[in-house]
Amino acid sequence: MNSAIVESFAQMVREKNVDKDVLAGIIEEIFGVMVKKKYGQEANFDVIANMDKGDIEIFLERTIVDEVEDPETEISIAEVEKKGNEEELEVGDDYVEKLELSSFGRRLINLARQNLNQRIREIEKELVYNEYSEMVGEIIVGDIYQVRRNDILVNHNRHELLLPRSEQIPRERYRKGDTIRAVIKEVKQTPNGPVIIISRSDNLFLRKLFEIEIPEIYDGIIEIKRIAREPSERAKIAVESQDPRIDAVGACVGMKGVRIHAIVRELNNENIDVINYSDDPIVLIQRSLAPAKLKQIELDETEKRCNVLADSDQVSLIVGRNGVNIRLAMKLTGYEIDVIREEKPYEE
Template sequence: MKSDIVESFSQMVKDKKMDRDVLESIIKDVFGMMIKKKYGQNSNFDVIVNMDKGDIEMYLFKKVVENVEDPETEIDPETALDKSGEELAAGDDYVEVLDFISFGRRHIVNLKQNLNQKIREIEKEIVYNDYKDMGGEIIVGEIYQMKPNYILLIHNSHEVIFPKNEQIPKERYKKGESIRVYIKEVQKKPSGPPLIVVSRACDEFLKKLFELEIPEIYDGIIEIKGIAREPGERAKVAVTSYDDRIDAVGACVGMKGIRIHSIVRELCNENIDVINYSEDIALYIARALAPAKLKDIYLDKVNKFAKIIADEDQISLIIGKNGQNIKLASKLTGYEIDVERKDGTPKEESTNGEEAVTEEDSAASSDEK
């Protein structure tokens, strides 16, 4: 029985990456609990575990005294002689080799339960630490269960939660297919395995895809300075190069767009604008609003507010479909952006989440006047 326990635990070392010393400590602790339950909380004992030989040895120590006051730690010479066959005098040390079978069925059942509980706790800790170390990385999971508010993925035999709000809205998922996801969060739970939350909708997923597809970003030659994204629709990525010989935007797009196209395909054909970052905030905003051409920009750097002046034919480009372009530019630059016609007439305000006014609306309003 003892060797079976050690052998099964030794297999766990191989299968579940458990540390041998930690596992040995667990066995000692659990066997120690069993000894205390039978021989008392103050009993002196030693548990020796040999993981290589698959053996567990248990020893109980007592002091030989003429008059026993504490049965847990003391023994009289007569009882010592009866148990060990040795004649011991007061002051000698008594050592008893404990037989595993002698503990009885109840103690052995408790031992197994305690071992299983300890193992589950260690397994939870190992899984938590593994995925905590993988936080911020992309993994490939297999869809095995689809719920209204989330999808369950399997990765390395562990369940991974893919919430609805972390999914790309227009993507369609199928049970059994494999998808790439970003490890966004790992949490410990009071009971059960840790909660592993993944995403395809977060900005970090896009950033990681750039790192994987573009060696210059991975090597630190090009840095991503900012990302603004509406998952599955459109994204803006600001980049800068620390090597004058390398064009940051060109490196990200790649020859004939091959690099950026692989990212676009991964993101369900999400349109990605790559722009050069600039410390000049006016230039940065102008680039963020591309392809629109601006006449002028008035900045309030204290309140992070920008007023854009542009020709009438550029207004729709600045705003973009459903206000998408101006919202993403605002998010990317950190500035609230308002747009006015060249004649000074306000066109719309979209960065506060208000509905954008279309050119048709404006024309109708002019006709009424």
């Protein structure tokens, strides 16, 4: 019976990836509770779980007395004789008895099994929480196994990850069975276990894609300084090279745009503008509004506002479709941008 119980517990170790020593400690604790229920809270005992041999041994130690006053810690010499006093123990000696699991009855054994299952589930939740907490900010590849109204469930290494609607790329279509890439954004601890939130719309996802596709960024030669993004529409990313021999924008775009196109495809054809970063806010504003040509930039660094003067035919380029270009420029630079239109003189 002992080996069957330990084998069932060992199977949990293999399935749940629980450390054997941790499991042995839990078994000892749970069977210790069983001993206390049967023999009393003051009982002196040892539980030894050998996971390799598949055995659980329980030893109960009591003091031999003439008349028992405390049955939890004492045993009469008469009872010791009945059990076969092979070591010829006397009154005052300690009597160590090996308890058989069958002596606890089926009800206590089943209770121990239920308690162990509960503890295993708690440990598994803790392991999952710790594993994915360390992976926050990393990109994972999983399989979509359920598409729901407000979120998508993704299978990753037999664990459930959640892609909420707010973290999805708008207008992107998801189908059951599709392989999907996303960044682990957050891991929440809840009463029902950890909830692992992944994202495709977060700026961090774009940053990590650049690190994967562009070795110079991964190696630290090129640094991503700022990112502004409206998922499915457009993104602006400011980069700076730590090596004067390397063109940051050129390295990010790649030969014939091969590097940037790989990222664009992953983001459902989201347009990406890569610009050179500058500590000078006027230069950064000018670059972030390209390809529009600006005539003048008036800056208020205290209020973080700026007025941009441009010819009327450049305003549409500055603002962009549905205002996305100027909104991203404001996010990237941190300045509120007002556009002042200057009409060109009429030429006869």
